[in-house]
Amino acid sequence: MAQCSKNQYRTSLPAPMFEKQDINMMSILKGCIGKDLSKITMPVHFNEPLSFLQRMVEYMEYSQLMRIAAEQTDPINRLKYIAAFAVSALACNWDRMGKPFNPLLGETYEIERPEFRCLCEQVSHHPPVSAFHAESPSFQFYGSIYPKIKFWGKSIEIQPKGTLTVKLPKWDETYSWNNPNCTIHNVIVGKLWMEQYGTIEIVNHQSGLKAILQFKATGSIHKDLHRVEGTILDGNKKKLFLYGRWTDVLKCTDYDSYEAYLKDNPNRFKRSDGSKSPNSESPAHTPRKVFSKLNSLKMSSFRSLSIQDNDVHDQPHDKSPEPETVEMNIPKSQSTYSIEIPNSETLWTVDPRPESSANYFSFTNFAMSLNELESHMTNLQSTDSRLRPDIRKLEHGDVEGAIIEKNRLEEKQRDTKKARKSKNGGNDDWKPRWFKIQHNSIMKQDDWVYAGGYWESH
Template sequence: MQVREGRGSPTLTPPSSLGKGCTAEHRAPNLFQQVFTLFRDVRPGSDLANFQLSPIFNMPKSQLQCYGESVYCTSEDILTRCGRGKNSLERFVAVVAWTISTTRPVIFGWAPFNPVLGETHHVSRGNLNVLLEQVSHHPPVSAMHATDEEEKLELVWCHYLAPKFHGKSVKATIKGKRQLKILSHGENYEMNSPDLYFNILPVPGAVWAGNVSVLCKESGLEAELIFYKGQSFLGFGGNSRLIKGKIFHSQSSNILYEIDGQWDSSVILKDVQTGETSLLYDARQTILNLNTPVVKDLQGIRATESAVVWGEVNKDILEGEWEKAREDKREVEERERCLRKERSCRGEEWVPKHFSVSQNKEGQWECCPLEPSVPPAPIIVPL
């Protein structure tokens, strides 16, 4: 076990949603105080991959939890619909809608904890069991494996952030690959994530932007989605949550559907041939008023669980005890440094417990689950 047992019990907080979510339990400090601290601590062009934020910038949860929430925290089971489509096109359209649903609101000034090496997050929602592990610390690489044996669905994700500070903004490129496998139909869907921009000047804000592709080689179908920053004048006005795209045949490039809307509201699907429109995705039905995970089996929770590793820091932030939060966060990070030093002295190389990890010829990280399925978790999401 690489992460030593945290103090106290796990602390779970509401997921990010269109409703109040985390804002119901946590209020960030003064925005100008945050901006001042950021400019004081970093310089333009700095590589932020290893930068340690003060708790004043942290939301009370780990990045592993944020990745997991985008899959297991929904008010509508849109993932199950993916495997129940009558044909390949119907299933592909459902997968595109589900892909959009994994985009969640981000609040400027908040950032999740950078997971420590070996940290895990294990949660179940109904028959969907989700397990994440931090498989590398430098660079920070997170792996996810999720299975629903009843619906014959499997998810395998490998994510690593590449953030850069550009003076007026921070761009966090989310590298890696996402796979959704519909085992009953032998279909494998590959997709990526949009980039996350934290704009500091002239108006602070956080937006998702960039191109996302969804590809299924078995059916020959492909989708291109574009998340827009939105046009504005000196940072004021404009819509930063627009999304446009298309679904087409990969070989012929023949467009079947056009996609248009807002990922935080509604997204419309237009049949190019007939001109008919239908609702592809409704954020209010899917990511509004999400349930907070709860502990079902306290004894079954690993010492490596995110909600345990960061449990004390989470409590400090929720209670506004910023100096104590700084101390407790430093303690977590110091434990990680001590473990790394101990391994180095013994000449040991850390090996992930739940995934095999490698890099391809292009230097891209790849993560493969060691087990065929994920067992039920001691933490669950109420249905």
């Protein structure tokens, strides 16, 4: 594997983020209501200069946590670091409101770093499915992502679909989980903010150990913003308490210490399932006048979506009062997490973002490097995301050029599909090159898995 220091990678993009142009969003959203946005060309002004395949690789920013897990002799300690990895994989989403480019069918992305190497491929276009496989001597991490996204008028609800799996070969252990839900609030007016919420269960399929993590729904309680709390269970026995925020830190302590702390500080933690965001506007709470505001809406007051493809729903006939816009004092940067339970251990802390991050789509240092063409990359596959001219032009601040190239690539993809179906009597027999469907006997489901041969091909 490549042996490069992270300091050798670039820490900014070739050009600052482009100025948002005024766009009458009603002309776009009118045609989107009730439709699948994967079939609609969205303006480049929504995008950040990364493909969704590259955005998916951001799960790996703190991949060392999987290596540390593999080094533990105690299965409970292994699980706590796998849980920390699951939380850390979401930190890149904080303050990221740019929509990644939809991958083209068959598009790939490869990356090699000291801790791992990873391959992604767009294995399906309708529905959009992105598969990935990362590996190192210590672990394998793989899965496929196909999010379901709904537009409620004032918020975006993202329901991530797809199972994530970690294997630790040394211990012959397999862990799996699904990511929590996410809502982006105040899409139409007000201060844009994001929350992850819901309960995820990380299971060790060999030992039966579980880590149950609750991503707190914020509601009107500002102190719950970004909070994560959870427990590692050995059967029915609670072994460790996990706590922190998905934006910046995760800690753990023994359960007795947590219970003792709770007696003295009853208001620091509240017992709830965190399963639903109280601020998510369902169709029954999306009144007609939310959509009337779109007639005069400009791009400057509309925030782009941190998603790949979407389902848009609307029920404008509800007469219920419009919920008030939630104006929360959202921090501009991750601040120090103040709770410290006795006997705690810090499992993960976020790396600081570059000072110029706000000028570059709020990218982390890791994200800044993902579209970089490094000097040793002489044998990239022609399908690699780094070679997409629309992403490259947007990265250099050429918005008009990005629009032209994005439209050209999407039209070429449609023409290629038509030709393929015409050649095969109406059947689209396209198959991914590097991934295949395989039945997973442990989780009793079919998964996209790496078919092998990629790294040997060049």
